[in-house]
Structures are given as C-alpha cells and as structure tokens.
Amino acid sequence: MRLLNASGCLDALATPELAATLDAFVTKTVTPVPRAGNDPIRITDVDSGMLNSIGLQNLGIEVFVTESLPRLAALNIPIWVSVGGFSADDHARLCARLDAEPDVATIELNVSCPNVHAPAESAWEIVAAARGQTTKPLYAKLSPNVPDIAAVATAAVGAGADGLTLVNTVRGMALDPRSLTPTLATGSGGLSGPALRPIALSAVFACASTTDVPIVAVGGISQSAHVLEFVAAGASDVALGTVLFAEPYAAERLRAEVGAELEQRGFASFDNVRGLAHRIPSGIQADEVAVDGGEMDHRAVGSAISS
Amino acid sequence: MIARRAFLSVVATEPVGPYTMLRVRRGDIDPGVPGQFFMLGGSTVLPRPMSLCAAPSGELAFLIDPIGAGTRELCALELGSQLAVTGPLGRGYHLDAERPILVGGGIGVAPLPYLAKALPAAPIVLGFRTRFHAEAASLLPGAEVVIDPVLVTEPLARRLAERGGTPLACGPEPMLAAVGALSPAAQLALEAPMGCGHGGCYGCVVDVDGARKRLCVEGPVIEAGRFLASEPGTLPRAAEPTECAA
Numbered sequence: 001m002r003l004l005n006a007s008g009c010l011d012a013l014a015t016p017e018l019a020a021t022l023d024a025f026v027t028k029t030v031t032p033v034p035r036a037g038n039d040p041i042r043i044t045d046v047d048s049g050m051l052n053s054i055g056l057q058n059l060g061i062e063v064f065v066t067e068s069l070p071r072l073a074a075l076n077i078p079i080w081v082s083v084g085g086f087s088a089d090d091h092a093r094l095c096a097r098l099d100a101e102p103d104v105a106t107i108e109l110n111v112s113c114p115n116v117h118a119p120a121e122s123a124w125e126i127v128a129a130a131r132g133q134t135t136k137p138l139y140a141k142l143s144p145n146v147p148d149i150a151a152v153a154t155a156a157v158g159a160g161a162d163g164l165t166l167v168n169t170v171r172g173m174a175l176d177p178r179s180l181t182p183t184l185a186t187g188s189g190g191l192s193g194p195a196l197r198p199i200a201l202s203a204v205f206a207c208a209s210t211t212d213v214p215i216v217a218v219g220g221i222s223q224s225a226h227v228l229e230f231v232a233a234g235a236s237d238v239a240l241g242t243v244l245f246a247e248p249y250a251a252e253r254l255r256a257e258v259g260a261e262l263e264q265r266g267f268a269s270f271d272n273v274r275g276l277a278h279r280i281p282s283g284i285q286a287d288e289v290a291v292d293g294g295e296m297d298h299r300a301v302g303s304a305i306s307s
Numbered sequence: 308m309i310a311r312r313a314f315l316s317v318v319a320t321e322p323v324g325p326y327t328m329l330r331v332r333r334g335d336i337d338p339g340v341p342g343q344f345f346m347l348g349g350s351t352v353l354p355r356p357m358s359l360c361a362a363p364s365g366e367l368a369f370l371i372d373p374i375g376a377g378t379r380e381l382c383a384l385e386l387g388s389q390l391a392v393t394g395p396l397g398r399g400y401h402l403d404a405e406r407p408i409l410v411g412g413g414i415g416v417a418p419l420p421y422l423a424k425a426l427p428a429a430p431i432v433l434g435f436r437t438r439f440h441a442e443a444a445s446l447l448p449g450a451e452v453v454i455d456p457v458l459v460t461e462p463l464a465r466r467l468a469e470r471g472g473t474p475l476a477c478g479p480e481p482m483l484a485a486v487g488a489l490s491p492a493a494q495l496a497l498e499a500p501m502g503c504g505h506g507g508c509y510g511c512v513v514d515v516d517g518a519r520k521r522l523c524v525e526g527p528v529i530e531a532g533r534f535l536a537s538e539p540g541t542l543p544r545a546a547e548p549t550e551c552a553a
Contacts (some may be wrong), residue, residue, distance in 0.1 A: 014506030014524060028509070036519050043502045043510030045353040045377075050502065054509045057519065177375075193352045245503035246346075246354045248393065249312060 001231060001258075001270045003251045006192075006218045006241030007082035007108060007141070008054065013068065016075055018244070021251040024078040026239065027064075029110045031083070032090050034060035039185040046174050049193030049220070050242055053186040056084055061097050073103035082141070084110035088129035096133040107136050111156065112143040112168035119146040124155040131160030139216065141165035142207075144199050153207040163214040165239070166203045170196060193242035194220045201233050205277060208234020222250065224257035228265075232276040310345075311336055312393040317384045318366055324442030326414060327382035328360065330368045331390055338362035339395025341402070341422035342477075342496050342528040345369070346504040348391030349384075351377040356501045358418035358477070358527070359395070360446070367392070370443065372414040396504045400494050400528050402426060404473040408466055410486055410493075411447075412459050412478025413440060418496055420446045422475060429475075430466060434459025434482070460485045475528075487531030496528045 002023035011028070012019035019025045037057025044051050058064070064081075072079050081104050083094040091109055098104045109130055111123050127140050140156040142149055144167040153164055169190025174183040182188070200219025208215060217235035221227060222243040230238055243250045267273050315331040322328075329347075336345075338359055346354035347369065355377045361368040373382040384390060400418075402425055409431040411419045416433055423431060431450035434457070435441035444452045451462050459482060463474060467489060476486045477496035486493050499522045502508035511522040515533050522529075 008509070009503075009507050011506040018505070018507075037509065037512065040512055041500050042512065043353075043500055043508060045351055048352075050352050052502070052508065052510060057509050057512070242352060245508060246348050246352065246391070247312070248503070248505055248507075 001227070002237040003255060004080070004216060004237060004239040005244060005251075006239045007110070008052075009241040009244050012075055012077075013071055015248070018248050018251075019075055019077060021249060021255075022077060023237075024080050024105065025072065025075070026080040026108060027068075027072070027082050028058055029056050029082040029084040030058050030061050030064045030094065031056055032061055032085055032093055034058065034063070041183060041185055042189075044174050044183045045193075046172070046191070046195075049172075049191050049195035050245070051172050051174055051184060051189040051191055052169070053184045053189035055186070061094055065097060065101060069101060069103055078105035079103055080106040080108050080139070082108040082110055083130075084112075088125045091126045092129035092133045095130040095136075095138075099134040099136060104136060106139060106163075107134060108139045108141050108165055109161075110168070111140045111152075119143070120148075120151045120155040123152045124159045127156045127159035127161045137162045139163040139165050141168055141218075142203070143168045144170050144203050149203045150206040150210040153211050157211045157213050161213065163216065163236075164207055164211065165216040165218060166207055166235075167196070167200045167219055170199060192220070194222070196220045197226060201229060204230055204235050205233040208275065209278065222247075222254075224254060224261040227254060227258050228261060228273055229277075231270055231273045234275055234278065236274070310339070310394045310396055312391065314389040315367070315392050317386055317388050317390055319386065320382060320384055323370060323446065324439050325372070326440075326443055327371050327373060328368055329371055329381055329384065329390075330363070330366050331392065333362070333365050333367050336367065336392060337395060338367060338421070340399035341425050342399030342418050342475075342494075343395035343397050344504065344523075344527055345392050345394030345396065346501075347381055348393075349377060349380045351380065353377070353502055354391070354393070354504070355381065356396075356498075356504050356523070356527075357381075358496065359421050360417050361420045361424070370414065370417040370446070393504065397523050397527050398525065400475050400496070404475060404492075404494065406470065406472035407475050408432065408463065408472045409447075409450075410459060410463055410474045410476035410478070410482075411450075412476075412482040414443075415476070415478030415482070415496070416443045416446065418477050423447055426475075430472075432459055432462045432466065434478070458482070458485070460489060464489055483531075487534065491530075491532035493531040494528050495531055497522055497526055 007026045008028045012025045038055030140161040169192045172191030173188040197220030214236035216237045217230035218239040318330040344356045344358045348354040357369040360370040373379040407429040411433045474493040483495045499511040502510035506524045512519045
C-alpha cells in the first residue's frame with residue numbers, strides 16, 4: 001500500500017519536504033498548451049468538504065518536460081504525471097511526449113470530464129489513444145459523475161489501462177451567504193474532502209468487483225480507518241488530497257497510524273485486509289469469517305466495513 | 308521550504324473593537340518576517356490564513372475579524388484549547404524600504420503592530436469605517452487615524468508630498484489600489500481565498516507581472532508596480548469580504 005498525493009493538491013517543487021513524505025508524487029494535470037486557469041474566486045470550503053474550480057492552470061507539456069520534470073526527478077521519488085486534454089488526440093500527444101522520458105514512472109489520464117454524454121465510450125477512446133503512444137504504466141482517473149462507473153472502468157481497462165485512480169471530484173456549488181450568488185467565479189466546482197469519501201468508497205468497491213487492475217483510492221481520506229476501508233473495498237494504494245491543505249504532513253501521520261491500526265486489529269499486513277469488503281456479504285456476522293494471518297477482532301472488522 | 312506545523316495552546320482571546328486578538332503560545336514556531344502569514348486550523352475543512360499581528364514574548368498573536376464560520380470559531384476558542392498553526396508562510400514586507408510609511412485600513416491593521424516593531428521610526432496612518440473599528444488603533448500608539456468619510460489615502464498623500472516615502476500597506480482592495488496609484492513602490496499585503504497556503508492548490512491566484520500567480524507563494528506582500536504589467540483592475544476580487552486576512 002503506497003501513499004500518494006491527489007493530483008493538484010501538492011506542488012513538489014514548492015514544497016519538496018512534503019513530497020518526500022509520499023511514496024510517489026502525482027503532478028498537477030499537464031495539458032498540451034499552457035492554461036491560465038479560471039478566474040478567482042477558485043476555492044471555498046463547505047460544511048463537509050471543499051469546492052475548487054482551478055481550471056487546470058499549468059505551463060503546458062513542453063515547459064513541463066524541459067523545465068519541471070528534471071527538477072522533479074532530482075527529488076528521487078517516483079513521478080506520476082497527470083495529463084489532461086479535451087480529446088483523445090490530446091491525450092495521445094501528451095503520452096507520446098512523455099513516453100521517452102525515463103523520469104516518468106506512470107502516466108495518469110485525467111479522464112474525468114463530467115460533461116461527456118457517453119462516458120464509457122469516451123474513456124475507451126481516450127485510454128486506447130494513449131495506450132497506442134506509450135508503454136509506461138497508464139492509470140485512468142475516473143469521475144464519479146456517471147451513472148455506472150464500473151462500466152467506465154471496464155471500458156478503460158479494456159482499452160489498455162494498467163490501473164485506475166478513483167475518484168475525481170463531484171460537481172457542487174456554494175452560495176455567498178450575503179449576496180446569495182455563487183462563491184466560485186465559475187458557479188460550480190469540484191467537491192472534495194469528507195463528503196466525497198463514501199462516493200469514492202462506493203466507486204472503488206464497484207470497480208474492484210468488475211476489474212482486476214490496481215486501484216488508487218482518492219476521496220476524503222484523512223484517517224487510518226479510511227485507508228483500511230478503501231483497501232478492504234479493493235484499493236491497492238491511496239492518495240491524499242484535501243487533507244494536505246489543512247495538514248501538509250498528513251502522510252507521515254497516516255503512515256504511522258495505519259501501521260499501528262493494522263497491528264491493533266490483528267492484521268499481519270494489508271494483504272489480509274484487501275478485498276475484505278467483498279468477502280463478507282451483508283447480514284453475515286463478522287465472526288463467521290476467518291482471514292489469513294490468524295484470529296480477527298470481530299468488532300474491529302465490523303467497524304472497518306461499516307463505520 | 309515550508310514552515311513548521313504545531314498545535315499551540317490558546318492563551319487569550321481579547322476583544323479589540325469589533326475584532327478579536329487571538330494569542331497562542333509560540334512553541335518552537337518562528338514568528339517570521341512581518342507580513343508573512345500562518346494557516347490556522349479549526350473544525351472547518353480548510354484552515355484560515357492570518358498574518359501575524361504581534362509576537363509578544365513566547366506567544367504569537369493574530370487579529371481576527373469574525374466574518375465567517377472559520378473566523379468566528381477562531382475568535383471563540385477556549386483558553387487552553389489547541390490550535391493547529393502552520394507557518395510562517397509566503398513573502399512578507401521588505402524592511403529595507405526607503406522611508407517606510409505604514410498604512411492600514413480596517414482589519415488590514417492586523418500585520419502592522421509586528422511590522423512597526425521592526426520599523427519603530429516609521430510613521431503610521433490608519434483608516435477605519437467607524438469609531439468602534441478604530442479602537443484597533445490602540446495597537447499602534449502614535450498612529451494618525453482617520454474615520455470614514457475621510458480616507459486613509461488623504462493623510463498618506465499629504466505625507467508622501469511632504470517627505471516622500473514608501474507605503475507598506477494592508478487593507479481592503481480599493482484602498483490598496485489607491486495606495487498603489489500614489490506609489491508604485493508601495494508594498495501591498497493582499498488577501499485572497501486560500502486553500503493550502505503552501506502552493507499546492509492554486510486557489511489563491513492574483514495577476515502579477517502579467518501572469519496569474521499564487522498569492523501564497525509570490526506574496527501576500529507584493530509591490531504595487533508588479534500589477535502594472537497585468538490587466539487593469541486585477542487586484543484580487545473582494546467584492547464581498549472574505550475570511551482571509553493574509
């Protein structure tokens with residue numbers, strides 16, 4: 001189980017000491033050409049999470065490869081490059097440009113536009129186009145703003161994705177309490193943080209049921225219990241997003257807490273937790289289930305699944 | 308290099324006019340350069356950026372305007388409770404400014420007591436909406452204080468005409484724009500809604516040097532002339548007050 005950052009939640013060049021707390025660093029999404037991003041106001045918090053509408057501000061693939069990537073490589077942690085575009089061809093060109101770069105460990109495809117009408121076909125098209133241009137590991141980051149995310153995941157894997165990142169934000173809105181007009185300049189934005197966690201958990205569970213590729217879970221993870229839940233639902237790795245804003249060193253804390261929690265619950269390793277949610281049909285008592293590695297704490301198993 | 312993060316004990320919350328002075332034990336947190344800011348965490352999902360108001364012995368003090376859920380919670384913290392503090396962050400005032408004049412408007416008075424400690428000879432001009440708000444002027448003895456409808460730019464313009472000087476300012480956007488118009492060398496402490504404070508989220512951008520840049524990395528103190536290369540009217544939008552006092 002690796003701890004990563006969610007794309008767009010950490011700048012490893014601005015804060016290399018934070019990147020050093022991660023097992024791999026995921027870049028902010030890089031697009032074919034530079035983007036200024038959206039007008040401010042771009043960010044606000046709400047009762048149970050936060051909204052952002054950054055608009056993929058970045059310097060474009062050429063500046064990224066020639067200027068940012070060499071500096072990122074000097075950090076000596078695996079670099080995952082998130083790429084995004086507005087067509088399958090955009091993704092293909094981005095992957096072609098990165099394919100020859102030895103410092104790129106993995107490419108994450110930001111296949112998350114909520115405004116497409118046929119998400120499964122769109123995901124298939126994007127991943128297939130990218131797959132044709134690179135032999136690097138390809139992860140497809142999916143949006144939960146779809147009727148059937150498992151179908152999208154199946155399409156992405158069928159097109160050649162080596163893994164899935166689940167999930168991107170869901171659309172939300174906040175109004176300024178005085179003017180009752182949208183707080184964000186774009187009106188709505190992406191909701192992340194605690195509110196996203198059950199949505200992400202459901203997506204991981206669904207996609208782990210229908211695919212067999214590694215899954216990076218993203219969505220409101222801030223406690224060791226959350227990590228165990230996502231692994232139980234089928235995740236291989238987890239990424240931290242919103243929590244890094246309030247607690248930049250959350251990865252260090254989580255790493256220590258997760259180790260202690262595994263031990264406390266009597267799990268020898270994450271292998272004993274992975275997929276557990278799929279092995280206990282609802283209505284069956286936890287004490288009817290045996291796991292590798294010895295006797296399980298029944299109440300702890302119950303809370304890992306249902307709390 | 309990012310600053311340290313620690314949980315600090317609340318020592319006091321004291322009313323200062325409509326504002327609250329939140330004092331916490333300093334621990335091993337560096338107070339930083341005047342104008343730098345700290346992220347103060349509460350139960351809200353995002354922490355709140357606050358410039359340091361004062362650094363009394365063994366403490367850090369923040370002047371907070373309780374205008375939203377996050378700032379109201381900070382102002383209501385109980386003595387002895389623990390507050391997550393990350394900082395110092397960003398770039399503060401350049402203390403080698405020629406003949407500095409400290410300029411504050413409303414809650415923009417916040418970073419000035421700590422700045423005045425570093426520049427004890429600098430004159431200070433302050434502007435407030437009401438007499439009640441102007442009680443915050445007690446934090447800066449000897450300051451020249453004006454109250455609406457008189458604007459702080461009036462005494463500032465007079466002083467600049469008499470002796471020249473470099474404004475080191477903090478206040479609402481229209482005030483900062485007016486100060487920048489009087490002096491392109493003015494150092495303006497801006498505010499913008501912020502997510503992380505350490506350059507990660509790109510939530511707090513302002514248009515500087517003709518490009519859209521992160522206020523938490525480039526600022527919050529930015530020379531007025533650097534806005535001249537940008538589109539007009541591109542100081543951060545603050546049509547409605549935000550909770551960010553950096």
